[in-house]
Structures are given as C-alpha cells and as structure tokens.
Amino acid sequence: EFVLTQSPATLSLSPGERATLSCRASQSVSNYLAWYQQKPGQAPRLLIYDTSNRATGIPPRFSGSGSGTDFTLTISTLEPEDFAVYYCQQRNNWRDTFGQGTKLEIK
Amino acid sequence: QVQLVQSGAEVKNPGASVKVSCKASGYTFINNDINWVRQATGQGLEWMGWMNSNTGNTGYAQNFQGRVTFTRNTSISTAYMELSSLRSEDTAVYYCARGRGGGQYYYYMDVWGKGTTVTVSS
Numbered sequence: 001e002f003v004l005t006q007s008p009a010t011l012s013l014s015p016g017e018r019a020t021l022s023c024r025a026s027q028s029v030s031n032y033l034a035w036y037q038q039k040p041g042q043a044p045r046l047l048i049y050d051t052s053n054r055a056t057g058i059p060p061r062f063s064g065s066g067s068g069t070d071f072t073l074t075i076s077t078l079e080p081e082d083f084a085v086y087y088c089q090q091r092n093n094w095r096d097t098f099g100q101g102t103k104l105e106i107k
Numbered sequence: 108q109v110q111l112v113q114s115g116a117e118v119k120n121p122g123a124s125v126k127v128s129c130k131a132s133g134y135t136f137i138n139n140d141i142n143w144v145r146q147a148t149g150q151g152l153e154w155m156g157w158m159n160s161n162t163g164n165t166g167y168a169q170n171f172q173g174r175v176t177f178t179r180n181t182s183i184s185t186a187y188m189e190l191s192s193l194r195s196e197d198t199a200v201y202y203c204a205r206g207r208g209g210g211q212y213y214y215y216m217d218v219w220g221k222g223t224t225v226t227v228s229s
Contacts, residue, residue: 032208034215036152043202043219044144044152055217087152093212096142098152104190 006099012095012107016028019075021102023088028068032090035064035073038101039084047086048073082104111141111203111220118226123162124191127223129203136184137161139151142216143177143188146196146201158186158204193227200224 003026013019023033046055049065051071061076075082083106086087087100114128125229143155156167156175165177169192179186186203203225204216 002207032210032215033136036216039150043221044204045219046214046215046217049207049215049217050213087216089152089154091208093211094157095168096154096157096214098144098154103150 001098002029002060002090002095004088004090004097004099006086006100006102009100010103010105012058012105013078014107015078015080017078017079019073019082019104021073021075021086021104023066023071023073023099025069025071025090027092029090029092031067031069032067033064037082037084038070038087044087069105074082076102109218111205111206113201113203113220113223114225116226119193120229121149121194121227123193124189124227125193126187127201127203127225129186129188129220131160131186131205134205135179138207139188140207141177141179141186142204144173144202144204144209144216146194146202146222147199150199155188155201160186161163165205190225193225194226198225198227207222 005024007022033051036044052064063074074079085101085103137160140157142157148224151201158165181200203220205218206215
C-alpha cells in the first residue's frame with residue numbers, strides 16, 4: 001500500500017519564523033508532488049504542484065523541494081495567515097493519496 | 108472565474124444513498140477530470156476517485172469500490188457523485204476538485220468546490 005507520511009503532526013512556531021514541513025513516500029513513484037493548505041471551515045487550496053511550482057497567487061515565501069521519497073514544503077517567514085493544516089498529495093498508478101496533514105499552529 | 112459549485116447539505120438514513128452535484132464554470136468542462144475527496148470532522152483528506160469529464164471513464168479508490176459511482180452531464184457542465192449503502196462513518200464533507208496533469212503519476216487538483224456536508228443518522 002502506498003502511503004505518504006507527513007511530519008511533524010503539529011508544528012508550533014511564531015510569526016516571522018521559518019517553517020519546514022516534511023512528506024515522505026513509502027516508495028519512490030515519481031518526482032511529482034503537490035501541497036495544499038486548508039484553513040478551518042474552508043476547502044483545501046493548491047499551494048505547490050510538480051514539487052516546486054507555486055500555484056497562481058501563492059506568495060514566494062512558499063517553496064517546495066525534494067525528489068524520490070522525500071519532499072519538503074518551506075515557508076520562509078511565517079505570516080499570521082499561514083497558520084493552517086498542510087497536506088501533501090501524490091499519484092501512484094492512477095490512484096491519488098494524501099498525507100495525514102501537518103497542523104501549523106501559533107506558538 | 109473558474110469555479111466549482113456544489114449542491115447543498117444532505118441528511119440521510121443509514122442504508123440510503125446520496126447524490127452530490129458539482130457544477131463547473133469558467134472553463135471547458137470536458138477538458139479536465141473531476142475528483143472527489145471527503146473529509147470527516149477533524150480528520151484528513153480522503154481521496155475517493157476521479158472521472159474523465161470527456162469520456163466518463165472513472166477510477167475509484169479501493170475503499171469505495173462497489174459503493175460509489177461518478178457520472179456527468181456535459182450539457183450542463185456538471186459532475187455527480189453517488190454513494191450508496193450509507194453508514195454513520197460516511198458522515199463527512201465531500202469535495203469535488205478539478206484535476207490537472209494526467210497519466211499514472213503526474214496529477215494535482217487546482218480548483219476545489221466549497222464542499223457538501225453529508226450527515227448519516229437515524
């Protein structure tokens with residue numbers, strides 16, 4: 001079974017700090033990974049696709065990197081509106097999988 | 108602007124079926140897949156499957172095989188998700204999302220509906 005494992009489950013930081021979120025795949029299937037942000041009561045929003053491309057309207061403080069089984073979402077300088085839950089997603093053989101999410105909370 | 112507008116909240120009895128609609132606008136409907144993703148309260152995102160809006164071909168997650176059906180009406184740019192034999196564990200918000208990319212490995216979802224709450228309760 002293909003699994004995406006995100007870490008940490010919860011990340012407590014202050015505005016202005018740097019956030020590093022991890023997504024690890026149970027096997028290497030491609031170098032294509034997407035990241036989504038979800039705020040309470042809202043639908044997910046695409047942040048990053050193709051591992052490192054920012055979606056339309058996403059500010060440059062968000063960046064993605066990685067390959068194989070290890071991928072990272074970095075938020076260079078946290079703004080108050082960045083505190084939310086983040087999910088990674090990858091397709092394997094026509095089936096999509098989401099990670100379990102990382103909650104980024106205000107310290 | 109590109110948007111997906113979903114139908115309203117539903118309350119169903121256990122054992123019943125529910126059909127949720129997702130109306131696309133702002134782009135050519137048949138050019139993109141529609142995916143369905145659900146989220147139980149306080150839980151993560153669970154992918155249910157995809158539908159090719161042009162051909163009607165579908166791919167379902169194993170957890171939902173035999174219980175979920177995706178259809179579409181291209182004349183009104185609308186996709187549908189029907190889930191049968193409902194149980195309490197199916198209580199969740201159901202999202203439709205536009206798919207981008209294609210093939211076995213290259214895929215992401217760039218536009219999402221606001222979600223439809225389905226409550227299963229006797």
